[in-house]
Amino acid sequence: MTSRKAIRSQHADGLSAYLEKQRNLIEKALSKAVPAASVRPATIHAAMRYSLLAGGKRLRPILTLAAAEACGLTEPTRVLPAACAVELIHTYSLIHDDLPCMDDDDLRRGRPTSHKVYGEGVAVLAGDALLTRAFGLIAEITPAKRYPLAVLLEETAKAAGSRQLIAGQVADIEAEGRKLSIADVRFIHEGKTAAMIVLSLRLGAMIANATPRELKAVTQFGQALGLAFQIIDDILDVTQSSEQLGKSAGKDLKASKATYPAVIGLESSHKEANRLTQKALGALKELGFQSVRLHQIAERLMIRES
Amino acid sequence: MTSRKAIRSQHADGLSAYLEKQRNLIEKALSKAVPAASVRPATIHAAMRYSLLAGGKRLRPILTLAAAEACGLTEPTRVLPAACAVELIHTYSLIHDDLPCMDDDDLRRGRPTSHKVYGEGVAVLAGDALLTRAFGLIAEITPAKRYPLAVLLEETAKAAGSRQLIAGQVADIEAEGRKLSIADVRFIHEGKTAAMIVLSLRLGAMIANATPRELKAVTQFGQALGLAFQIIDDILDVTQSSEQLGKSAGKDLKASKATYPAVIGLESSHKEANRLTQKALGALKELGFQSVRLHQIAERLMIRES
Numbered sequence: 001m002t003s004r005k006a007i008r009s010q011h012a013d014g015l016s017a018y019l020e021k022q023r024n025l026i027e028k029a030l031s032k033a034v035p036a037a038s039v040r041p042a043t044i045h046a047a048m049r050y051s052l053l054a055g056g057k058r059l060r061p062i063l064t065l066a067a068a069e070a071c072g073l074t075e076p077t078r079v080l081p082a083a084c085a086v087e088l089i090h091t092y093s094l095i096h097d098d099l100p101c102m103d104d105d106d107l108r109r110g111r112p113t114s115h116k117v118y119g120e121g122v123a124v125l126a127g128d129a130l131l132t133r134a135f136g137l138i139a140e141i142t143p144a145k146r147y148p149l150a151v152l153l154e155e156t157a158k159a160a161g162s163r164q165l166i167a168g169q170v171a172d173i174e175a176e177g178r179k180l181s182i183a184d185v186r187f188i189h190e191g192k193t194a195a196m197i198v199l200s201l202r203l204g205a206m207i208a209n210a211t212p213r214e215l216k217a218v219t220q221f222g223q224a225l226g227l228a229f230q231i232i233d234d235i236l237d238v239t240q241s242s243e244q245l246g247k248s249a250g251k252d253l254k255a256s257k258a259t260y261p262a263v264i265g266l267e268s269s270h271k272e273a274n275r276l277t278q279k280a281l282g283a284l285k286e287l288g289f290q291s292v293r294l295h296q297i298a299e300r301l302m303i304r305e306s
Numbered sequence: 307m308t309s310r311k312a313i314r315s316q317h318a319d320g321l322s323a324y325l326e327k328q329r330n331l332i333e334k335a336l337s338k339a340v341p342a343a344s345v346r347p348a349t350i351h352a353a354m355r356y357s358l359l360a361g362g363k364r365l366r367p368i369l370t371l372a373a374a375e376a377c378g379l380t381e382p383t384r385v386l387p388a389a390c391a392v393e394l395i396h397t398y399s400l401i402h403d404d405l406p407c408m409d410d411d412d413l414r415r416g417r418p419t420s421h422k423v424y425g426e427g428v429a430v431l432a433g434d435a436l437l438t439r440a441f442g443l444i445a446e447i448t449p450a451k452r453y454p455l456a457v458l459l460e461e462t463a464k465a466a467g468s469r470q471l472i473a474g475q476v477a478d479i480e481a482e483g484r485k486l487s488i489a490d491v492r493f494i495h496e497g498k499t500a501a502m503i504v505l506s507l508r509l510g511a512m513i514a515n516a517t518p519r520e521l522k523a524v525t526q527f528g529q530a531l532g533l534a535f536q537i538i539d540d541i542l543d544v545t546q547s548s549e550q551l552g553k554s555a556g557k558d559l560k561a562s563k564a565t566y567p568a569v570i571g572l573e574s575s576h577k578e579a580n581r582l583t584q585k586a587l588g589a590l591k592e593l594g595f596q597s598v599r600l601h602q603i604a605e606r607l608m609i610r611e612s
Contacts, residue, residue, distance in 0.1 A: 034468075035468060035469065039469065040469075040473070040493075041473050041476045041477050041480065043476055043480065044468045044472060044473065044476045045468060048468065092434075096430055096431070096434060099426075099427075099430065101425070101426035101427045101430060102427045102430070119407070120405075120407035121405075121407045121408045121479050122476065122479070124402055124405065124407060124408070124430060125402070125472050125475055125476055125479075127434075128398075128402060128433070128434075128437065128472055129467060129468035129472045131434065131437060131438065132437065132463055132466045132467045132468070132472070133463065133467055133468065135441045135444075135459060135462070135463045136459070136460060136463030136464065136467065138441075138459065139456045139457075139459040139460040139463060140456075140460075148455075149454075149455050149456055149459070150445045150446075150455055151445075153441060153442075153444065153445040153455070153459060154442060154445040154446075156441070157438055157439065157441045157442030157445060158442065160438045161435060161438045161439055161442065162340075162341060162350045162351060162354065162435035162438070162439065163341065163345065163346075166350060166431050166434055166435045166438070167346070167347050167350065169431055170347045170349055170350045170428065170431055171347050173427050173428070173431075174347065174349065187346075
């Protein structure tokens, strides 16, 4: 009998190849998901494509695919519209966050930010257009029996809305320069990062017609992983260079941003990220061997350097 | 036998009362459609409510209700989520259009614009949040047999997307100070204004389970009315004061904006608005007496002064 551990180690060799394969699927789907740069007005479509197709880890859509797999769906194409939708929402939020009236950032995914290339007006509209198109992609999902389209749509609007993703961004703006508690930082991180990571996973699970127990496990995995991911981001902002990150490093400190290292120090932040990663892995026990990719991704994210 | 004309004249007396009644319904629904200003983070919800609940004609949601009525649905509450959704999208587009990096406007619906009160960062996010919530409201629709939720969602994302609403706004930005043809101005107006007016009407008709012929008539009505509405807006910008409009008057001329009066003159613009209104009214013949409110609204819009 092959042990769980043996299977995991066998798969682990292939993680990089797996991520590469999924990323290729996603890149192709993303390119098809928005109009060609030749479609009138060309500027907006060029700007949408510039930010959307600038590479990046594609963590969120990969999680959507892996969550569907973990809940028994072996055909990734059924999940691609949802996977693209979460990446479009993520990209829109980056474009708007980088604006001069928000984080005022010049560098993203190793390239000048949207407003640096297209001007602020078009950057705002490119973000708006990506967000709007994301909901068009939700309409393209073929829902599974347990989770009709209305549920998928409602969850997407909630996660991206004023109590979650946008709540995190607003709280982040308001926090600048103020003394924060760990609860404040956690509120920001749960909104800005964890909400969309949880959504990415839940959409995949729901399209795979997950049982209520499976959906709960995926959600708990996402809540812990999302927070761990953002804490590691905070740590990397302090310890890595802009070249390594593809975005401006050290900016959190400069802007007195709400981060875990600023509130509890680097060492405790590391410990907390590790604790949350273990918690995430624990939640996967409910899902069995099919969740091996989610397991590996969580482990890989813990030790990432960019 | 009561003639069509007699019924219409009888109803005409009651148009103001009808509009007032519908507006009350809509105001109540809008207030419930977004979180209270006490919900954390308070700033974003206060900003959403500030712009959304600032009054205004509520033309788009009224058209949604009237289109449903024209297609035989007598119960307006079934249409309210869609009616609110179009008004949220309209309001988000106004907030973003008014930003300093776009039209840079200080006055809207008789009050300081969102970024004047809350700052640019929160104004961008309040727009984002209203757009996102609009799609949450689409999820609350109980669709009729002929038009499942996926169709309603797809149409909404298209009308608000980069080829229609946002296309008009981008073309408008790019047109400033350049010499334009009437076809260019028409492209902008169809995107910026007509697309969402057509959507407002179509959502109402589809929720009322319109026949294909009815839906076609409503669409043709909306295309002509939407363009007529924007031409009259252009005319009012030249001929009315800021107090009468509740927004900055004369700004189109100052910014060398793309308008009908600028390209074909005031008199020809009047004639074109009138021609389009007649065309819109002609399309209603398909719908019978139930479309009397749409008929009256189109006539009223032609002679409006703000």
